[in-house]
Amino acid sequence: xxxxxxxFFTEAxxxxxxxxxxxxxxxxxxxPSVINAPTGxxxxxxxxxxxxxKRTGNDSATPRRLxxxxxxxxxxxxxxxxxxxxxxxxKTSGLMPPASAPEVHVLMGGDTDREWDVGPEKxxxxxxxxxxxxxxxxxxxxxxxxxxxxxHFGLLNNDCLWVFDEVQLxxxxxxxxxxxxxxxxxxxxxxxxHSIWMSATLNKDWLCxxxxxxxxxxxxxxxLSAEDRKSAALLxxxxxxxxxxxxxxxxxxxxxLARFVLGKHKPASRTLVVMNTVKKAVELYExxxxxxxxxxxxxxxxxxxxxxxxxxxxxxxxxxxxxxTICISTQVVEAGVDxxxxxxxxxxxxxxxxxxRFGRCNREGLDEGASIFWVGFDLSKKGSAAPYEIKELExxxxxxxxxxxxxxKNLPPSDEPFQYKHLLRRKDLLDLFDTTPDLAGADIDxxxxxxxxxxxxVQVFWRDLPKAGPDVGEPGPSRDxxxxxxxxxxxxxxxxxAWKWDLLDRKWNKVNHFVPGFVLMLRREIGGYSKExxxxxxxxxxxxxxxxxxxxEEANEDDPKATxxxxxxxxxxxxxxxxxxxxxxxxxLAVPAWKEALLCAARWHDCGKSHPVFQxxxxxxxxxxxxxxxxxKSERKGVxxxxxxxxxxxxxxxxxxxxxxxDLAVYLVAAHHGKVRLSIRSLPSESKPPDSKAxxxxxxxxxxxxxxxELGGGVNMPKTSLELSCAELGDGPHGPSWLSRMLSLRDDxxxxxxxxxxxxxxxxxxxxxxxxxxxx
Numbered sequence: 001x002x003x004x005x006x007x008f009f010t011e012a013x014x015x016x017x018x019x020x021x022x023x024x025x026x027x028x029x030x031x032p033s034v035i036n037a038p039t040g041x042x043x044x045x046x047x048x049x050x051x052x053x054k055r056t057g058n059d060s061a062t063p064r065r066l067x068x069x070x071x072x073x074x075x076x077x078x079x080x081x082x083x084x085x086x087x088x089x090x091k092t093s094g095l096m097p098p099a100s101a102p103e104v105h106v107l108m109g110g111d112t113d114r115e116w117d118v119g120p121e122k123x124x125x126x127x128x129x130x131x132x133x134x135x136x137x138x139x140x141x142x143x144x145x146x147x148x149x150x151x152h153f154g155l156l157n158n159d160c161l162w163v164f165d166e167v168q169l170x171x172x173x174x175x176x177x178x179x180x181x182x183x184x185x186x187x188x189x190x191x192x193x194h195s196i197w198m199s200a201t202l203n204k205d206w207l208c209x210x211x212x213x214x215x216x217x218x219x220x221x222x223x224l225s226a227e228d229r230k231s232a233a234l235l236x237x238x239x240x241x242x243x244x245x246x247x248x249x250x251x252x253x254x255x256x257l258a259r260f261v262l263g264k265h266k267p268a269s270r271t272l273v274v275m276n277t278v279k280k281a282v283e284l285y286e287x288x289x290x291x292x293x294x295x296x297x298x299x300x301x302x303x304x305x306x307x308x309x310x311x312x313x314x315x316x317x318x319x320x321x322x323x324x325t326i327c328i329s330t331q332v333v334e335a336g337v338d339x340x341x342x343x344x345x346x347x348x349x350x351x352x353x354x355x356x357r358f359g360r361c362n363r364e365g366l367d368e369g370a371s372i373f374w375v376g377f378d379l380s381k382k383g384s385a386a387p388y389e390i391k392e393l394e395x396x397x398x399x400x401x402x403x404x405x406x407x408x409k410n411l412p413p414s415d416e417p418f419q420y421k422h423l424l425r426r427k428d429l430l431d432l433f434d435t436t437p438d439l440a441g442a443d444i445d446x447x448x449x450x451x452x453x454x455x456x457x458v459q460v461f462w463r464d465l466p467k468a469g470p471d472v473g474e475p476g477p478s479r480d481x482x483x484x485x486x487x488x489x490x491x492x493x494x495x496x497x498a499w500k501w502d503l504l505d506r507k508w509n510k511v512n513h514f515v516p517g518f519v520l521m522l523r524r525e526i527g528g529y530s531k532e533x534x535x536x537x538x539x540x541x542x543x544x545x546x547x548x549x550x551x552x553e554e555a556n557e558d559d560p561k562a563t564x565x566x567x568x569x570x571x572x573x574x575x576x577x578x579x580x581x582x583x584x585x586x587x588x589l590a591v592p593a594w595k596e597a598l599l600c601a602a603r604w605h606d607c608g609k610s611h612p613v614f615q616x617x618x619x620x621x622x623x624x625x626x627x628x629x630x631x632x633k634s635e636r637k638g639v640x641x642x643x644x645x646x647x648x649x650x651x652x653x654x655x656x657x658x659x660x661x662x663d664l665a666v667y668l669v670a671a672h673h674g675k676v677r678l679s680i681r682s683l684p685s686e687s688k689p690p691d692s693k694a695x696x697x698x699x700x701x702x703x704x705x706x707x708x709x710e711l712g713g714g715v716n717m718p719k720t721s722l723e724l725s726c727a728e729l730g731d732g733p734h735g736p737s738w739l740s741r742m743l744s745l746r747d748d749x750x751x752x753x754x755x756x757x758x759x760x761x762x763x764x765x766x767x768x769x770x771x772x773x774x775x776x
Contacts, residue, residue, distance in 0.1 A: 033220065034197055038237070048125065052096065055102070064159050065160045066160075069165065074300070074333070075165070075337060076129055087104065107132040118765050118768050120583060120758075134180075136156050137153065140435075150677065151764050152761075154756075161194050162193070162194070165198055171451050175418070178211075186211075191587070200408075203413070210423060240364070240365030252381075258288045271342070272360055273326070273345045274334065274349075281329060282533055288328065298325060305543075317338075341361050343372075344358070344373070345373045348376050434678040434679060524545060565634075568629050568630065568631055568632065569607075569711065570710055572770060572771075581599075597664040604655075605649065608651025617641050643686070645699045651722060659720065664751070668760060678746070687699060695723070695727060700722060700724065706719065
């Protein structure tokens with residue numbers, strides 16, 4: 001089997017370089033929990049190619065989704081690019097059938113694939129930042145429609161191999177990853193899910209949290225063995241010469257430091273300077289720019305629009321010209337970026353970060369003239385250590401004092417403890433399962449569980465707007481428009497005009513309260529962005545206008561898939577059942593009752609569309625003018641409901657409940673648009689019935705009548721009068737309240753939030769596909 005993998009690996013890589021022994025162990029043994037290997041030893045290739053090998057060989061113990069979680073955006077782009085290249089190489093070689101080759105999807109701020117979730121039975125590689133992936137796993141996905149949150153929650157907590165790379169940069173996200181692993185083990189998943197943490201500086205004690213006990217939760221650890229160290233190529237990397245000296249200036253002297261950088265740069269080589277904050281990096285870049293260096297000067301950090309950031313990264317990775325390249329960067333190059341510099345100049349940082357930065361110098365061990373300089377600063381000055389803690393930097397100073405060469409074999413292991421200020425608990429997770437906003441329209445803020453930093457990000461985009469602001473038809477942002485900005489920077493801008501899409505009012509509303517994860521529209525004339533420097537916050541820096549390719553944002557009343565072509569209710573139901581059956585044939589769900597509930601939901605999910613309010617909204621000329629045909633879709637454009645806030649899926653679910661069907665089927669029907677789930681609550685803006693004492697919610701009024709209707713498959717719905725007593729607390733005519741029933745599903749030990757979320761995701765995918773979603 002090893003020989004098979006050797007061939008598979010070399011074909012994927014595209015060279016005759018044989019895999020290291022630890023890479024082979026990863027491919028032929030069961031999945032470990034920890035991979036501990038120095039920088040530059042091919043951990044990314046080891047994981048991705050091993051997963052491809054096992055999935056190609058139909059290894060049932062390997063989940064069908066590889067979720068590759070990285071702390072920074074710049075790492076995501078490179079990892080996704082390499083994964084796609086390896087897959088194409090394997091397809092070309094004939095070792096991977098094209099029909100079964102997985103798609104690679106990117107999830108990061110400004111770049112979130114919107115169709116990966118329609119194929120829950122398909123193999124897929126998801127590469128994303130911890131902000132995007134962890135927020136989705138917590139049911140509060142940043143930068144996406146709230147109505148799609150539950151689908152990503154279900155898919156990312158089931159049938160996944162989670163890989164957390166460069167964990168020393170994750171902050172509180174690392175604790176969250178450990179807690180979620182523990183919760184999945186305790187609450188159960190529909191299909192197996194496993195986690196792997198890897199780094200060059202991983203201390204397993206970092207994973208010890210309240211609910212995660214490494215002695216119980218962790219499987220094997222893979223690290224370099226004696227056999228690995230026999231490899232000449234690996235030994236050359238381990239022993240690569242990297243003389244280490246202290247710079248004769250501090251980072252608090254940007255002008256002096258700029259001259260030092262220019263003095264140490266060598267022609268036809270790459271010089272990499274790593275600063276601890278964007279502000280310091282930009283300041284140093286400006287000082288060097290004033291010297292008009294002959295070298296190509298590049299600034300790289302996380303606060304660029306995607307195309308500008310890609311341009312900067314390409315300039316860094318391009319082989320240096322005769323005058324060489326000088327790159328001023330932040331932690332974005334600290335890990336995962338396969339770049340090697342002849343000269344590395346780094347600001348003092350925690351030891352785990354320094355080890356990663358040292359790994360960007362003389363990476364192959366072939367540069368005899370390589371050198372590293374570390375730059376100190378006054379630790380007694382308030383705020384000087386940001387974004388780190390003074391104790392971390394003092395520990396680094398102690399280790400640096402006895403080190404003259406930063407070759408990997410010389411570097412001591414990290415013994416720094418991780419201090420978690422915020423820890424996700426079981427109650428937090430259960431509360432997050434309900435996606436209904438509170439009475440003030442606010443959601444639970446999960447930012448404290450994602451990152452440790454003081455400033456969390458919002459996404460902003462700029463538009464040329466009339467004086468009155470954006471109108472209802474102003475499209476949402478495309479990925480190329482979005483830029484990550486610290487929420488603190490936005491709060492500090494005086495007289496800022498910012499707009500956020502309001503799903504209830506169905507318009508862009510001006511906001512003055514900013515929460516991490518918001519997507520905000522700004523006037524272009526307010527400035528704040530430079531193509532060369534990224535986000536600056538300076539009014540003089542006007543962002544270039546970009547073509548708008550986004551679509552109009554979804555609102556609470558919208559049914560995006562209810563337009564396009566005329567389709568009768570029976571026909572649509574048949575198609576959903578067909579799509580669901582195809583998905584279930586590929587998923588080994590062990591509980592027959594789950595399949596029964598899913599198929600029941602597929603047949604009944606749109607019975608509420610027989611409601612007169614919905615049928616009147618099917619405007620236009622149907623192909624058949626038969627009053628006995630109920631239409632599920634039409635050629636209509638826009639929302640034309642006679643009652644504001646109308647939701648047909650609540651009508652469907654109430655009918656199913658009153659007819660005595662299982663609560664699981666009722667939940668799946670109610671939740672199939674992500675707008676009605678654990679609770680039933682009327683909205684301030686919806687239409688009210690004439691009788692002020694009548695109950696109402698989501699456009700459904702007590703006493704509404706659903707006519708008798710054929711649903712296909714030999715199933716008929718009798719005439720049903722809807723009533724909303726279940727929305728009240730306590731038992732009613734039909735038994736326990738809606739909330740009580742739904743919480744019982746969530747908290748059932750045989751089901752639980754993760755399994756329930758997965759079934760919800762599977763069902764919604766079948767409905768999307770039947771309504772014209774992607775099926776490849």
